[in-house]
Amino acid sequence: MVLQYSHEPFTNFKEEQHKKAFQESLAYVNTQLGKHYPLVINGERIETTEKKVSINPANKEEVIGSVSMANQQLAEQAMQSALQAFESWKKWKMEHRANILFRAAAIMRRRKHEFSSYLVKEAGKPWNEADADTAEAIDFLEYYARQALEMKDGASVKSRVGEYNQYHYVPLGVGIIISPFNFPLAIMAGTAVAAIVTGNTILLKPADATPVIAAKFVELMEEAGLPNGVLNFIPGKGAEIGDFLVEHPKTRFISFTGSQAVGCRIYERAAKVHPGQIWLKRVIAEMGGKDTVVVDRDADLDLAAASIVYSAFGFAGQKCSAGSRAVVHQDVYDEVLEKAVKLTKTLSVGNPEEFETYMGPVIHEASYEKIMSYIEIGKEEGKLMVGGEGDDSQGFFIQPTIFADLDENARLMQEEIFGPVVAFCKARDFDHMMKIANNTDYGLTGALISNNREHIERAREEFHVGNLYFNRGCTGAIVGYQPFGGFNMSGTDSKAGGPDYLILHMQGKTTSETF
Structure with missing residues (x-):
């Protein structure tokens, strides 16, 4: 029986102690601005000459930080790192992978206002919107960890006299996570950890406008005990590394959140089978609405x-x-x-x-x-x-x-x-x-x-x-209450925060033994 979890409560900023705590976190984050965040490939920090400077959209003169930008050579290095890490990560017990998510959720909960303050500064989110974004990220960590525990033994199938049948889920491989600016913590974290907890390794390409928040999340996952090479942090231009990774023969799936135009482009390019590719790539896409x-x-x-x-x-x-x-x-x-x-x-x-x-x-x-x-x-x-x-x-x-x-x-x-x-x-x-x-x-x-x-x-x-x-x-x-995803050109109706979402990152394997 998996322990039940409701959802991370929103902060009531009308209470003076919460308001004061948030102001203190904002003051702290304001002392952390202007730092540089390198790529992270197989746990190694890699500096590049090309940098992306992140600015405060409420104050164009203020620099939040900068990140190194990956080129195709470094993207290939990250792919090889993820492929190598997959060979061991896929063998971890599901509950051990889930425990890393539980620990990450606990760390984020303790530092909730700090993460929300980065959302205020880098994404321009007012307090309540930032607080809800961080709460949702915590919810994704908790929910997907619990979902993974429920799925660790597979699903029930029938067996006849003289045979024993089992149905298990196995991970897909290396996934590309392309996250948006509008929920730069919640959606980025949710799409990343759904892939990770199910035994996949990932290349995380964060939104150009909000890379510092993603870098802080990568640090948190390392602190939570995630092994090297499972999450590789590679900010980069879509034209430079986006198409390259979508079309890469070793890419097993792409998890994308963004515009209809880019989503359709990814869907089309992912459909083409390249030399050395022995599977059909899976695309999980959320592409907006009207x-x-x-x-x-x-x-x-x-x-x-x-x-x-x-x-x-x-x-x-x-x-x-x-x-x-x-x-x-x-x-x-x-x-x-x-x-x-x-x-x-x-x-x-x-x-x-x-x-x-x-x-x-x-x-x-x-x-x-x-x-x-x-x-x-x-x-x-x-x-x-x-x-x-x-x-x-x-x-x-x-x-x-x-x-x-x-x-x-x-x-x-x-x-x-x-x-x-x-x-x-x-x-x-x-x-x-x-x-x-x-x-x-x-x-x-x-x-x-x-x-x-x-x-x-x-x-x-x-x-x-x-x-x-x-x-x-x-x-x-x-998360867990209103699974989220849409029809038609809104995407693949992949229902983030729902009971079917993790399955999209796995494939079913039937074993049947005759006695």
Whole structure:
């Protein structure tokens, strides 16, 4: 029997002792800025001439740190290291691998505010968003360790008289982990340790914008007792090492979180069999969304407005689950829009180091420029109700923005913006709501705000998303409670934090002995 685990609680910063503890951690992390982090290959620190400097998106003048960048030669060295380590790591007992995750979770829990402070500084996350990111990373460590213990003896199969059949899981091999900037601790850690605990070895390529957080995680895994070569840390340019590793004949699987364009490119390139390759590569991909909060005519309208606003503007809309579309019944449209605009005007935008800040910057200049260009498109397609302004003089700040009266096929209703912009669209009736909710290429998250039981049950069947929420926002899935992953162009519906996720990193082996 595996010990039960609920989930890591969020910190209540309204309590003075928690607030003070977080401020102390921020002060400490501010003394740690500007350090350099080398590659880690087979436990060896390797410096390169090419460096990536990580800056604070809320203060472009402040350097968080720098990392060495891998080239193809070093990527090949990391691959050979991982291949060699796999031969011994795959033989470790599952419970011994799980124990490393449990220890890592304990270390991260003790240093929770420190990791969250790095998220504030490098990713621009306000306190609550940073705290939730770290809590989710701890949850992944705990959950996947417990899942591994449940799977260590395989699955039950039938045996007949005179034979004994067993079904076990065996690891795949070397995996490439390509992690995103938006959950630079939780998703990076979750995808890495899911592969590791199941007996694989990995090459970790962190997001360009948030490599220092990944480097701190690598240090933590070493402290937890992970053997050399199991996790190789290789920041690098996608064009330089990304394609090279995806196409490498010894790569067994790729675990990717990021944009649809890059995900599709990886999927296509991973499908080609190269000389010396004796397997079909497995791809685990989470590729974003265009997520909808649907508001029924008999909904709680205050709840509806809050669900729209907080789903749209949490972490400046830089979540693949962010509610970037509000589809509202025509009878309550004006009232919900008015409430949402009023609530949006109360949100504070500024330095995420300040406790009072609700929304910090977007991640970098390229993101800022892209979002601002979509705001210009929005001015052509709809009616600007609030926001629409940006300021990149010090950091990459964009005001939370609402556009009203969008056509259901407008670009703002169809294309992933990945910023603090939400589009309002009017619907005639429930059939029309479901039609609009399903009219994108994506299918990640969605929410229905309704008190109509028939409509809730219809949406349960008809609203085609991997994560559907009733009478709450469409962000904030918790590991083990709401397994996360979507349909269509949102990816392979791999359901991170769910009961099937670890199996994606293994293959089943049947043994049958006749007596």
